Amino acid sequence: MTLRRALSGLSLLALAGAAALVPGTASAAAAAIEVDGARVQFASRTTASASVTYTCGTPGSTVSDTLTVIVFQPLAEQGYKAAADNGDEGTPVQCDGVAHAATPVALQVREGVFADGPAEVALLVGDGLDEDDILYQDVDVVGVPAPEVTVSTNASPEPARKGKKITVKGTVARDDKPVKVKATLYFAKDGGDFTKVKTVKSDKKGRLSTTVKASQSGTFAYGYGGVVDDGDHVEVIPVAKTYKNCTALNKVYENGVGKKGAVDKGGSVDDFTVDDATYKKNKKSDRDKDGIACER
Template identity: 40%
Template sequence: MRARRLTLSTFIAAITLGLLTLATPAVAAGPAPAAGQPEAYILIDEGLVIFDPALAVVSLRYACYGDPTTMDVTATVGGVQASGSVSIPCQGVLELGTQVQLRVPEKAPQFPPGTYDVAVHASIPGQATLDRVVNVEGPAPSSAVFLDSFVSPTEVAKGRKITITGNVRTGGFEAPTALKLALEFRPDGGAWGKLKTVRSDADGRVETKVRARTSGNFRLRFAGSATLDPATSYPNYVLVRPKPKKYKSCTALNKVYKHGVGRSGATEVGLGVKSWTRITPTYDKNSKLDLDKDGVACEKV
C-alpha cells in the first residue's frame, strides 16, 4: 500500500477531525515550596543607581516558585515615580539575580540632582513583595561637565608625534558641539601650561596631535561658561626618550643610559641588572654592543 502525501488541506482536515494533535512545548517550572522550605522573597542586591533624570536601574536577588513570571518595580521620591518590569524564571529555593530598568514617564517630573531617599517597591505577583527605602545620589546637574583624556603612545622618542584624544559630556548626557578646551602640559618638575586650544565635535570627541619634547603629563581643561561648570580631565603621563642613536662604545652609551639599554621584554643575563633602560629602537641601533646577546646592551651595575 502506497503512503499518501499529506497536503495542507488534508493536514487541516485531520486536525479538525481529531486525527492529529499539535503538542505545545511545556515550559519547565520551578517546584512549589515544600513544607519547611523558605517562601519566595525579593532582596535589593547592589542598590539603586540613577543614570540620568529619567532612568534608574535597580539590582535585585530573588527566589520564586512555579512558571516563569514577571517582576514589577517602582521607585518613588516626592512627585517622581519611575517604573519597570522584567521577565524572570523561577527555580524554587535557588536564588537568582536580575536588573530592572526604571523609567520616568515622558513629560512627568524627573529625578532631581542631590542625595536623597527613594522608596523602592518590587513584587512577584502572588508570591513576594519588597518595600525598601534606599539612599541614592541623584543625577548630576545639567550644568556639570565630564571630561576624560587619553594619550598614545605613552612612551615615545623625542620629536615623534603623540595623539591626545578625549570625550566630553554634560550632566544631561549630551555631547556639546564645538566646546573650546585647552590642551595643557606639565613637564617633570614644572607647572601646567597651555599648549593649544581644541574643540569637541558633534559627538563630544576630541583628537589632536603634538610632538614629544620632554616627559610629562597632558590633560584637557574646560574653563566653564555661563551655563556649564569648569572641568579638567585626569592627567596622562608620557615618557619621552632621546632619539635612537648609535654609540661607538659602551662607555659612550653608559653616559646616557647608566645601566645599559635593551629591547622591551628582554631579560638581562649574567649581572642581574634590573634598572637598564627599555628602548627597543635604541637597542636595535646598538645591538652589536650586546656581547652576550641577551637583548640588553652595555648592562652595568
C-alpha cells in the first residue's frame, strides 16, 4: 500500500488498530469527514479535542464503526515532529448515510511537542487503508499552553575574594525536563539592575556552568525563555591584608571582620564580614577576643 502522504509507524499502527476493531462494511461508503472550523483545541500540552462532522454508510442501513483522527505538526509530508491521535480504539460512530455534526473527539499527544499554528489531520472511518480511504485536512492548532521554564543559579565561593574566580552553576528545564539551550547569565551589583554578562550553553542534562572574575558584591542570575531566576548573592571582599587600626579597617569592613562561627560578645553585631584570612591578619584588633575584629 502506498499512502498519498507518508505516515509514521505510530500513525500506521493507529490506523491498523482501528481496522482490526470492526468489519469493513461501512468504510467503503464513507462520503465525507472533516474537522469543524478546521481547528484543534488544546487544553494542556498533552491533551486536545476537535469536533468532527462525518457522513458514512448508506441510507436505510446503520452500521457501528470507528473514526480514527491523527493530527500532525508540521505537515506530515514535511517530516512531522509532533503527533496526536484519539487512541487505539478510536471514536465510535454510526454510519447510516446521514450527516452527523459536531462529534467530539478527544486527542492525546503521542510524539513531540505541539505549538499554536498550522497542522494537518488524517481522518479515517472503518478499516480502509487504501490511499483513497484516508482523508486529509489542513487545520489550525490553538490553545497550546506556553512551556513552563524553570531556571536555578548557584554562585560560589561565598564570600569571594576580589580578583579571584567565581563559579556560577545552574540548571534550566522546560516542563520539568532538562533542556540543552543557550541561557543568559545576568549580574546586578548591590542596588543596581540586572545586566547581561554572557551567554552560557547548558548540556543535555540542563546543567549550566561558567566562571567570572570577582569585582564587586552583587547577585548572579541565569535566565532563559523570558524567565530569570531570583539569583544568588555573592559578597566580594578585598584581598586580605593588615590594617593599621580599626579606623582604617572599618573604612573597608564597616561592621568589622570575623572568623566563621564567631558571635559578638555584646550581642548587638551580627552583620560583620566573615573573612578568616583578614581576621587572622588583624587579630590584634579583636580586643574582647570574641573572634570579631573592630565590630561596631
